Amino acid sequence: MRNIFLLLIILTALRFDISAQKIEKISMIWETRYDIIDFGAEQNRIQASLRIPFQIDIAGAFNINGLTSTGSSFQSRWETLKDLKKKEENRKFNLNLRQFYLEKKIDDFRVQFGALPAIKGSVSSTGLGSNGWMDGLRLDQKTGIGTFEVAAGSINEINNPNFFDRVFVANFFEFEFTGTFIPNSIIEFSYEKLLFVDYLRGEYRYDLIKGNKTHLEFAVEGLYNTQKESMSFGFTVTTAPLAFFDEDLAKYMDLKVYFNHTDNNIGLRGILTDDFYKFGNSVTIEAKGTITPRKAVGWFFESYISDIPRFLVGLRFDIE
Template structure:
């Protein structure tokens, strides 16, 4: 709900029974519930933006090594624009991972993220962040190269500080046109060390530790507020196909 050019109230309702899932599994009665996962106040202006409440896990584009786009954090985010660069600070609670309890009041502060995003030039950009979550400390880095107008390759690394376990991602994303119809694509290879911890499981593409691959196609349904997607994930002989429709007000 938009009050004016700077203030709005936002919400997110989705199916699924876990932090990283917005999809029902066929013939799985455990995934039939629908929950309101996020409700938050947002203020946007030239300085950047501030969000307070049960907020998203991301400030804009969702990184492959970031937390699931279907998850939530109980707390506050402040994004400060520094020219073309951005500084983000998030403080809140992440330990309540049941969607049924997403809107319950936070009991403690256990999540902290400080991230700096910058453009090196017209083609190269990077992000670097320090994170405290799931009772562990992490350092995350991302490097992107814009190949064409709407395509990019990227590499991401998340290192757990206390045991040197890592998650690495190499991939590409972008958009192509099929008979004047734009389709977005995304594909990446990932590796997750064993004993990396709960942080790996809270990413949407997680199926298990080891080597994995994910690919997705998505697009808007013309003359409507609906969009569609199809995604394939595999890791260590585990396979998953997801397909669905989303609706935006």
């Protein structure tokens, strides 16, 4: 798969004048956090992540997109700089090309081919993790009632984020519809097949207060393993609390409160999400915002309330 894809990129790019190819976007995102689990009994560490997303315009015909990032698994981009439970330890800090793909847009139709992002757009609590990948093909079409998407390929070797090393196994299929036909609402339904297991996913989001920068959004979503009849479901409230005092303050704080229940036998798909922490019940409080007016420096905080509590706080630096 990767050899065919690289050959396709080279042959396609060579059809165009080199001078007409340009780097459209490139940025660096550096994050550092302090992470403590079970009051230090399980983990007590300082971690960091580096992400370098990029986009290359090939003569206006199509784009080559990619993401180079730290992290050693599908779900995580983090590397441990210092384990505070151990006095001396050599740590690795690896960068891997997680995503690398061709993208072509024709009006409201889009095709992507290669090592793709695991999601097509916004992140959902029961959706695939934003740090992950799907090696294959994605087609999506916007219509008057919403967006239809079909994706197929490989989600394999979840502890090997390097595109050049991953083995392609045709084990994933997804059909998804995202509807925007109800005012202030987003409705999403999907059918997924991963490792011969069928999953159904649904999500409904409603923005109770939809202003220019003010919002108070409620969401309910669920993922169902049809073979094992097990579920992961959650309820979420998100808002920008400072915007209710002054809309210009919205960027300084986003707040999300999320309840989740995940059955023990949900299967692999159920843990390949952004918000998965532990099986059973948990409540997560997340907050983030910018420190500088131009969003170059930001902060974030997360607290997990469950049988094994977790707390983390950190800083984010964006360079464009």
